[in-house]
Amino acid sequence: MTGNRRTLHSALLELALTALMLFIVATTVRWLLGTLDPAAGGWWNTPEGRLLAVAPLSGYTVTAVMLSPWGRVTGGHINPAITLAMWRYGRTPGRDVAPFIAGQLLGSLLGIAAGRLVWGPVFASPTVDFAVIRPAPGWSWAAVAVIEAATMFVIVAVAGIGVSSRRLGPFTSWAVGTMIAAQILALGTLSGGIANPAREFGPALLSGDLSLLPVYLLAPPLGALAATVVINRINARRRTSARTPADRAPAPAPHP
Template identity: 45%
Template sequence: MADGGVGTGRAPAVSAAVGGPPRPEPGSAPWRGAAVECALTAVMMFLVVTMVRWLLDPASPVFVAELRPALGAVGALVAVMLVGLILSPAGRRSGAHLNPAVSVTLWLMRAFPGRAVLPYTVGQLLGGLAGTALGRLVWGPVVRSAAVSYGLARPEPGRSALSVFVLEAASFAALALLIGFFVAHPALTRPMPYAVGLAVGLIIALLGPVSGGAANPARQLGPALLSGNTTALWAYLTAPLLGAALGVVVFHVWMRGRTKSAVNGPS
């Protein structure tokens, strides 16, 4: 991210990791960063499909029969994977958002240029689709089995789409607030990739057996389209965006409170 301060209309001085690329110069193409996002999201989804293929397929030698421990393992692996992608040279170049809701969050926090949000979103969605298709190509028909279903995040049986929407929105709102903390404290950005990776891993481990724990439209769209299972897809696509908006509202209220306290001084 570029230098500046929250509330000034300029981006805070936050590390590029999960914080957007340096603010583009006038006339530069945000599609360059979007192309990197596409590639990174493709890698992410290929690895997610791979994890689900090996841990949830009953024929796999490392099959975990109980769903909660299996998704706990997936959450731990995803946390490590995300840290690696964020800290990679490509991740530092684009910011490694890997999620349209992250890009929206940072834009609403004035930490990411608005004109790059659409290109990043398109890149992330296409990358999610490409990575899922690559998983099918590499691992074969087992990926489309009922147990794996292209790595689709699924709610528990009987859970309504509305409850999925609420849980997914709440989980991303919490993630948005975590991101906001680092946006407001640029000196503490070094542990940011680890904190974000851990938070996403916990969302998968805790909410995976309940709502699916996707919290990412780009993570859900590819598996849903390729598997043909669009159960609660509208909730998975829209809830993280609402969560981003809610988290940013709380963030701005908090920032105004900090500014007011700084102006007034101790009472």
């Protein structure tokens, strides 16, 4: 397979995987968050209570995607910020970055559109509203940006440590899924807790709520790129310190 065909094939896989993830998100929001009934009482009928189910379903869906046969082909990024990070870590060729991101964003639209088709008018109702993310009242765009960037910084830093270690590599997908679940539990009712531009792209466009879309699109990639700078420098220092004195010594000048 030539380079261009391989890139197209991988980008289409990212599109399909992202669409699948967003459809699972749509289904989760429809049947868990979309059926909240605070009047019924009980911890289960609160946003925090439902997040106990939403968080692991969302987080370990990402793990499952990464471990799937398709995910093993592309890396299972399903997140533009992760694609940028894997490029900076040297795991994704530069020519794949734009096609991957385009596929992820289009997949986001298709996954949410499929949710609307399958679940009907209730998916567009105010209680579900295309699974769009909104921060809690009082949260400014700056506060959301800081949290989203910081969350992605941590995820990408941990992923960078994992992909650069043969011993830790097999656990990276599980670590990423666990961190995503943890951020949803901790921040889901505050900043939104997504740190994935693709997670918000389709819902925002189809719901028409574009007020914070630029923040959700830009903050996670900035956090991801900042993390790669730190981890790449740490790895470079480790490689330098691991070299023997003989390796570091300058080569002797040739005799005339």
